[in-house]
Amino acid sequence: EVQLLESGGGLVQPGGSLRLSCAASGFIFSNHAMNWVRQAPGRGLEWVSGIFNSGGSTFYADSVKGRFTISRDNSKNTLYLQMNSLRAEDTALYYCARRQGDYWGQGTLVTVSS
Amino acid sequence: DIVMTQTPLSSPVTLGQPASISCKSSQSLVHSDGNTYLSWLQQRPGQPPRLLIYKISNRISGVPDRFSGSGAGTDFTLKISRVEGEDVGVYYCMQATQFPYSFGQGTKLEIE
Numbered sequence: 001e002v003q004l005l006e007s008g009g010g011l012v013q014p015g016g017s018l019r020l021s022c023a024a025s026g027f028i029f030s031n032h033a034m035n036w037v038r039q040a041p042g043r044g045l046e047w048v049s050g051i052f053n054s055g056g057s058t059f060y061a062d063s064v065k066g067r068f069t070i071s072r073d074n075s076k077n078t079l080y081l082q083m084n085s086l087r088a089e090d091t092a093l094y095y096c097a098r099r100q101g102d103y104w105g106q107g108t109l110v111t112v113s114s
Numbered sequence: 115d116i117v118m119t120q121t122p123l124s125s126p127v128t129l130g131q132p133a134s135i136s137c138k139s140s141q142s143l144v145h146s147d148g149n150t151y152l153s154w155l156q157q158r159p160g161q162p163p164r165l166l167i168y169k170i171s172n173r174i175s176g177v178p179d180r181f182s183g184s185g186a187g188t189d190f191t192l193k194i195s196r197v198e199g200e201d202v203g204v205y206y207c208m209q210a211t212q213f214p215y216s217f218g219q220g221t222k223l224e225i226e
Contacts, residue, residue, distance in 0.1 A: 035215065037163075045155075045163065045206055047215040059213040062115075095162055100153055100210035102174070104162040 002026040002103045004096050009108030016086050020108055022079040022096030030054075030074040032099050036081050038092035039107075048094070049081065064090075086112045116140055116209050120218035126226045133194040135221045137207035142187050144211070151210040154183055154192045157220075158203040166205075167192065199225060 008020040022034070036048040049070040050059045058070050069082040079096050093107040117140040127133045143150045154167040165174050167183040170190060180195040194201060202225060207218040 044204075044220040045157075045208075045217040047208075047217065050213060050215065061214050097163075100151055100165075100168065100215075101155060101163065101208060102165050102168070104164070106162055 002098070004098065004103055004105035006094060006096055006105045006108035009094060009110045011111045011113065012086055013114050014087060014112055016112070017082070017084045018086065018110060020081040020083065020094055020096075020110070022081075022105060024077045024079065024096075024098075027098070029072075029077040034072060034079045034099075035097045035101070036070060036079075037095045037097055037101075037104075038090075038110075039095070040089075040092040043092075046092075051079070083110070086110075088112050115214055116143070116212055116216050118207055118209055118216050118218040120205075120207060120221050122221060123219060124222045124224065126224045127194075127197045128226050129199065130196050133197050133201075133223060135192045135205055135207075137185075137190045137192070137218050139188045139190075139209055143190075143209050144187065149211075150186065152183075152185070152190050153208045153210065154181075155206045155208060156201075156203050157206065158200075161203075163206065194223075197223070197225070 003025045005023045033052050035050040051070045055072050067085045071080045091112050095107045097104045119138045121136045155163040157163045166177050171183040182193050204220040206220050
């Protein structure tokens with residue numbers, strides 16, 4: 001059974017940093033591209049970042065470019081999102097999703113507030 | 115960047131009646147490999163999104179056949195032939211033809 005389990009969310013002050021993780025199981029992680037998608041409270045889905053299966057190519061939404069870094073460790077079956085210079089508007093539930101969204105985790109909540 | 119526009123944003127429907135959601139993209143979603151990476155996702159209250167349909171019209175295993183997708187190029191439609199209570203939620207179209215990926219605003223399906 002495919003499972004994606006996000007962790008690392010929490011409360012952080014504006015300008016602070018967080019590192020999210022997504023532990024994958026039930027499939028060959030190194031064969032699949034992965035994405036981060038977020039959902040602000042009461043709002044729709046926003047794609048944040050994506051990474052090819054090898055990790056050689058990464059992509060970002062303009063809203064996070066230069067502040068967030070996506071990476072993966074295929075030996076640990078884990079996807080990461082390093083988030084720096086956080087802003088109030090980054091407050092959201094962050095999901096990891098496989099490929100074009102065929103599997104999703106339950107999400108981890110990031111709250112940016114002083 | 116590709117902008118996805120859904121209509122309507124809210125759809126009150128009577129149980130057993132059909133429902134239809136439109137999704138239009140600002141440019142063609144045909145990929146250089148010939149595929150069109152347009153998906154439909156359902157998000158029930160308090161749940162993560164769930165993929166229903168991929169590449170315009172392919173239903174994921176376990177999705178009831180009352181859900182169907184159609185369209186081409188820039189115009190796409192999700193149809194529910196007979197709405198059931200479990201279909202309540204928000205429906206999103208999503209394009210994965212080109213980075214950055216993008217979603218429609220979401221259509222809230224409610225039972226009248």
